[in-house]
Amino acid sequence: MLDVKVLGGGCNNCKMTIKLVEAVALEKGVEIGLEKVEDIQEIMAYDVMSTPGVVINGIVVHRGSVPSRDKVEGWFSLE
């Protein structure tokens, strides 16, 4: 199971990112544990300066925008 965190203070782009991640994971049949991180101190622990950010298994894989669908598919097809 992949541990996925979406970092961001509840802005519109963060919500879109969560939706996209959920949709792609479902499509690919990849099991994920999705967590929404809204606490600013926790976000900063990942050194992400522009939200939304995406963290998979503790590694920041994306920051600053809603990731493209291609990119998200890339994360889930490595499994």
Next chain:
Amino acid sequence: MLKDKRFLLVFGIIIWVLLYASLIPLSEKIMSLLPFDSTSHLGEALAFFLYDAPKVLLLLTGVVFAMGIINTWFTPERTRSLLAGRSLGLANILAASLGVVTPFCSCSAVPLFIGFVQAGIPLGVTFSFLIAAPMVNEIALTLLFGLFGWRVALLYLGLGLSVAVMGGLVLGRLGVERYLEPWVQNISKKDIAYESELNTFQQRINAGALAVKEVVGKVWPFILMGIGVGAFIHGYVPENFMASFMGKDAWWSVPLAVLIGIPMYSSAAGIIPVVQALLAKGAALGTALAFMMSVVALSLPEMIILRKVLTIRLIGLFVSIVALGILMVGFVFNLVL
């Protein structure tokens, strides 16, 4: 595949240029087909709208595309590493300029702020960035260029940067560190590592296209609305109507415009067409630009977001100093022009 995309890019640029060149004949053609007298109120308003709306949208598409590509070189993380360890003054100027080209959304203001603090960037420098980023951006500059010409756009760029640099320097001198929220004061400094994300030509072009989709896709209704209001004022409000209370002689109109603008929130896209209409009816340029700067640079939503890291006192200081800077810009403009 890559070749296809390049072809598409060149093709797109040619189409853009052709469209831009045919703006005037096209709008005149459409006007002549419509059953309105071009000297009537409605006719004037329509002619204004038919020419300005497509022109501004076209310019905006081009600039946002180019900026989307430029933005790929300036992530917030890179900007931070460019600013870390520079001397005051120079750092403020650099911060303000980077504020123009670094992608910034006020929803990211807090993580950005903390990220700067962590890197040990002085507060005054951070403020220079935070003032410039929303105020001087490609959308504001494009609209000013499209509606008023390059002189006004350049003046806005220069004066906006000056407000950001001066504001940051003053705030830095005041030693406002003690007015940060306690948890921010306790953040430990750390060395920052900057690794560039690999960006291929293809990725940069895609970023440009994405920016167009996101930005233009989002702001076009506001622009049309703004130009609509502008067109209405253009056609129906009598000439020099604004002169008495927004003209050069009414010195009090500058502070009033700034005060009204502070709580208001609109992107540059929505406010500039209105500013243009005000100008056309006799408002002074300095007053109108001060109003616009105050609307764009200072807003209630951003203050609420920044409240997480700044005490009320510091927010008050921040707003007052920026407002004062804008006020001076307004007066200088009215005096010089």
